Amino acid sequence: MGRKFFVGGNWKCNGTSEEVKKIVSTLNDAQVPPPDVVEVVISPPYVFLPLVKSLLRPDFQVAAQNCWVKKGGAFTGEISAEMLVNLGIPWVILGHSERRLLLGESNELIGDKVAYALSQGLKVIACVGETLEQREADATMDVVAAQTKAIADRISDWTNVVVAYEPVWAIGTGKVATPAQAQEVHTSLRKWLATNVSSQVAESTRIIYGGSVTGGNCKELAAQPDVDGFLVGGASLKAEFVDIIKSATVKSSS
Ligand SMILES: O=C(CO)COP(=O)(O)O
Numbered sequence: 061m062g063r064k065f066f067v068g069g070n071w072k073c074n075g076t077s078e079e080v081k082k083i084v085s086t087l088n089d090a091q092v093p094p095p096d097v098v099e100v101v102i103s104p105p106y107v108f109l110p111l112v113k114s115l116l117r118p119d120f121q122v123a124a125q126n127c128w129v130k131k132g133g134a135f136t137g138e139i140s141a142e143m144l145v146n147l148g149i150p151w152v153i154l155g156h157s158e159r160r161l162l163l164g165e166s167n168e169l170i171g172d173k174v175a176y177a178l179s180q181g182l183k184v185i186a187c188v189g190e191t192l193e194q195r196e197a198d199a200t201m202d203v204v205a206a207q208t209k210a211i212a213d214r215i216s217d218w219t220n221v222v223v224a225y226e227p228v229w230a231i232g233t234g235k236v237a238t239p240a241q242a243q244e245v246h247t248s249l250r251k252w253l254a255t256n257v258s259s260q261v262a263e264s265t266r267i268i269y270g271g272s273v274t275g276g277n278c279k280e281l282a283a284q285p286d287v288d289g290f291l292v293g294g295a296s297l298k299a300e301f302v303d304i305i306k307s308a309t310v311k312s313s314s
Pocket of ligand 1: 070232270292295
């Protein structure tokens, strides 16, 4: 099976330049599995991207946490995909639930952003996931399918897309999805891709899990057959992120 384990660290709106240097130095000193076993992508706030890129070990990559939906221009406060490409930033996170819920980004806008970012040569970590209310109403897969469909309707090549399943109720709450809950959604999502995109895309696209992943719970989650890695928030600012990267060996030894 050719899906390389993927670990992303989403720093969200955190850090000072001193803290950034400290975290990067911890990462640079860490002994982790080689790049053919795990792909590691660090996502600091925009303003720290050049600093992180200049200091970070070459086997780790960087991602922006968002970008504008089309070509740059008179869009005050926005950062375009072209600018990220210009700075040599290979990845962008799009559709994070904090942007969907706090900033009102719709499925359609996120689909447009994914399509535009890919067209400019960026790789995309596309986030999907249900709220607690939606899960309790048994709507998890409907919600995740609608979020994924808005992307699938706008792109034809999934090579540069990683899908991050991040249940909103698990984000920053310490309430991690159980390995069975994560596996259930990941396998349904893969089936959705097989039915609605292609079996090749379903088989090759990485589906990673995010929401209260820690050094303590990552191995059990990583052991699930359809969990291809993690998108980590809080723990990516701490030394335990290294343990999460190392959980890739659960896969390579199985
Ligand atoms: O939102 C997340 C990653 O994008 C997850 O955040 P936490 O790991 O802090 O729950």
